[in-house]
Amino acid sequence: MVKLRKEIGVSPEEMRAAYCGALVDEARRNDRIVSLDCDLSSSCGTGGFSKAFPSRTFNLGIQEQNACAMAAGLARTGFVPFLHTFAVFATRRIYDQIFQSCAYAGQNVKIIGCDSGVSAAFNGGTHMAFEDVGIMRVMPHVTIVEPSDPTMMRSVVRQLAETDGVFYLRMPRKTVYDLYEPGSEFTVGKAEVIRQGSDVTIIAVGLEVRQALEAAETLAGDGISARVVDMFTVKPIDAECIKKCAAETGAIVTCENDNIIGGLGSAVAEVLVESDPVPMERIGVQDEFGEVGPQSYLEERFGLTAPFIVEKVMRVLKRKRK
Amino acid sequence: MEQAQNFDKIRRLSADIRIETTKAVGAAGFGHIGGAASIADVLAVLYGGMMRIDPENPDWPDRDWMVLSKGHCGPALYATLGLAGYFPMEWLQTVNKPGTRLPSHADCRKTPGIDMTTGSLGQGISSAVGIALGNRMHGRDSWTYCIVGDGETNEGEVWEACEAANHLALDHFIVFVDWNKKQLDGRLEDICKPMDLEGKFRAFGFDAVTVKGYDVEAIWNAIEAAKAVKGKPHCIVLDTIKGLGIPLAEAQEFNHYLAFGPDEAAKSCEEIEARFQNGTYPGGDFKW
Numbered sequence A: 001m002v003k004l005r006k007e008i009g010v011s012p013e014e015m016r017a018a019y020c021g022a023l024v025d026e027a028r029r030n031d032r033i034v035s036l037d038c039d040l041s042s043s044c045g046t047g048g049f050s051k052a053f054p055s056r057t058f059n060l061g062i063q064e065q066n067a068c069a070m071a072a073g074l075a076r077t078g079f080v081p082f083l084h085t086f087a088v089f090a091t092r093r094i095y096d097q098i099f100q101s102c103a104y105a106g107q108n109v110k111i112i113g114c115d116s117g118v119s120a121a122f123n124g125g126t127h128m129a130f131e132d133v134g135i136m137r138v139m140p141h142v143t144i145v146e147p148s149d150p151t152m153m154r155s156v157v158r159q160l161a162e163t164d165g166v167f168y169l170r171m172p173r174k175t176v177y178d179l180y181e182p183g184s185e186f187t188v189g190k191a192e193v194i195r196q197g198s199d200v201t202i203i204a205v206g207l208e209v210r211q212a213l214e215a216a217e218t219l220a221g222d223g224i225s226a227r228v229v230d231m232f233t234v235k236p237i238d239a240e241c242i243k244k245c246a247a248e249t250g251a252i253v254t255c256e257n258d259n260i261i262g263g264l265g266s267a268v269a270e271v272l273v274e275s276d277p278v279p280m281e282r283i284g285v286q287d288e289f290g291e292v293g294p295q296s297y298l299e300e301r302f303g304l305t306a307p308f309i310v311e312k313v314m315r316v317l318k319r320k321r322k
Numbered sequence B: 001m002e003q004a005q006n007f008d009k010i011r012r013l014s015a016d017i018r019i020e021t022t023k024a025v026g027a028a029g030f031g032h033i034g035g036a037a038s039i040a041d042v043l044a045v046l047y048g049g050m051m052r053i054d055p056e057n058p059d060w061p062d063r064d065w066m067v068l069s070k071g072h073c074g075p076a077l078y079a080t081l082g083l084a085g086y087f088p089m090e091w092l093q094t095v096n097k098p099g100t101r102l103p104s105h106a107d108c109r110k111t112p113g114i115d116m117t118t119g120s121l122g123q124g125i126s127s128a129v130g131i132a133l134g135n136r137m138h139g140r141d142s143w144t145y146c147i148v149g150d151g152e153t154n155e156g157e158v159w160e161a162c163e164a165a166n167h168l169a170l171d172h173f174i175v176f177v178d179w180n181k182k183q184l185d186g187r188l189e190d191i192c193k194p195m196d197l198e199g200k201f202r203a204f205g206f207d208a209v210t211v212k213g214y215d216v217e218a219i220w221n222a223i224e225a226a227k228a229v230k231g232k233p234h235c236i237v238l239d240t241i242k243g244l245g246i247p248l249a250e251a252q253e254f255n256h257y258l259a260f261g262p263d264e265a266a267k268s269c270e271e272i273e274a275r276f277q278n279g280t281y282p283g284g285d286f287k288w
Helices: A015-029 A047-052 A064-076 A087-093 A095-104 A117-123 A132-137 A150-162 A208-221 A239-249 A264-273 A295-301 A306-321 B002-028 B033-037 B040-050 B071-084 B089-094 B123-137 B156-167 B197-203 B216-227 B262-278
Strands: A004-010 A033-037 A057-059 A080-086 A110-114 A142-145 A166-171 A177-180 A192-195 A200-204 A226-230 A233-235 A252-259 A280-285 B065-068 B144-149 B173-179 B207-212 B234-239
Touching: A015 A033, A015 A047, A015 A150, A015 A166, A033 A047, A033 A064, A047 A057, A064 A080, A064 A087, A064 A095, A064 B123, A064 B156, A080 A087, A087 A095, A087 A110, A087 A117, A087 A132, A087 A166, A095 A166, A095 B123, A117 A252, A117 A295, A132 A142, A132 A166, A132 A233, A132 A252, A132 A264, A150 A166, A150 A177, A177 A208, A192 A208, A200 A208, A200 A239, A200 A306, A208 A226, A208 A252, A208 A306, A226 A239, A233 A264, A239 A252, A239 A264, A252 A264, A252 A306, A264 A280, A280 A306, B002 B033, B002 B040, B002 B071, B002 B089, B002 B216, B002 B262, B033 B071, B040 B071, B040 B144, B040 B216, B065 B071, B065 B123, B071 B089, B123 B144, B123 B156, B123 B173, B156 B173, B173 B197, B173 B216, B197 B207, B197 B234, B207 B216, B216 B234
Parallel strands: A033 A057, A033 A080, A080 A110, A110 A166, A142 A166, A200 A226, A200 A252, A252 A280, B065 B144, B144 B173, B173 B234, B207 B234
Antiparallel strands: A004 A177, A142 A233, A192 A226
16 A cells, blocks of 8 residues: 655654665665675674674675676575665676676576666766666566655565566665655555546656655646656666556656666657657656765756746647647 | 596596587587687596586586686586486587577586576686685585686786685685686787786685696696685686697687587597507697
């Protein structure tokens, strides 16, 4: 049961704390869970795990490639490794290791990418993963999730721990908004319609879910009824939900904190063109590199905020009316 | 006496591995024969008595594990596993054919007895470190072996794995380096100088030695000596010759990957057998 909060505000809990708390809970239940870090334990917030389970924590230093293939070896002997580093290193740097030693070899490894998209903020363009979702999406048999709030994080981490297979979880490090009532439970692979609407559907993921809700509120003031979907599982994408929203609202806008090429927008478009297409627009990074700056600046710079979503909705509605 | 007979048996197994590998690659029409030849002897030692294994039960958790990090030499390992009884010998004739369970590179999802999927170089040794660590965490006394190519040590990941093995003091972990001096495009010395491999491993905290890689007795003894050294991982550099013991490969200076058919294969196999019978195995009058 998923319940959206009436008042949405900044969570007192950082996302990394929610993640680590959830992992510690799972590790108490499952003694096969181990944590691997690459000298970014403090940044990724996994200190709580190493404190609770020092003998199940391996900080391997700055060697992501070895850490990833090592994780696969640990998995081969029955452990459930969670590998933590920044999203850029967790995907593009160790892509081949994830491919061969984890996914192709069928090993049960969880890859956690911290500092997703613009949330890399002051680390700048070198550290700003906009391509991670796209490159991970073309790798067979990998599940991609991006929880949008701490409550969802807890629910999703539980499923990662309990489900065999390679998962890529991307998350911002610090500030997130509390969107869902405590106790809300989500199912990986199943999108959540979190606001009803009939004129257009805004399908959002991660940080963009809050922006989508804000845009929907603005649009309501203009008499436009926007449905909002939290598509926290980018792969496998919930095709049924997309088709239903397309049929019922006739227009779609996708919103993601990464490159529109290969990410959520591409995934939704693929579903639509193979079913009954409706006009669609994509919010996200328009095939650019990242840059340095505060997250709020970057959200504006890359056109990710609610006013940009409103603009895209107006545009898609114009196309819908044609 | 018993030990001597044991080595005779292992030497016979290494000849059979060379023969069956040559036949399998010949049936496929092409393959990585040079580097397969240079690991036949270490495979014979491992699967011919050194490793604690049960071919009837390849996933037995308490077994000794072996990761062929130079995964392109899968056919040599397949020949070994077939001879050890992991699967029917007929499978060896299916290498690289559509639907086979024996692809060119080692694949743990397809072949009984393959402990880890390898092929993209550098990853196998990392996975082997993970396996050795996992076995230790399970409280098993299993040994984890890993065969790395000398060219493979070009990969930075190999040295990351060594750092981790040293830091974690994985003393039930033995790495073999097949120092056959050649990689795909030529000699290591000409492409990317390997420098002192034994010394490099020692610098990375390993207990390291170099032995004649086609001398099964020397390999066996080096493993036994390694097992006696506690608290650090082990490296045995196998001083080998690429292609040695498979005449059609010896005939080519650069024999990383050769195309040949069943007839050529059969001729080489006869020669291997003849050398074995006349006491000149593995090299015959091959000059090195």
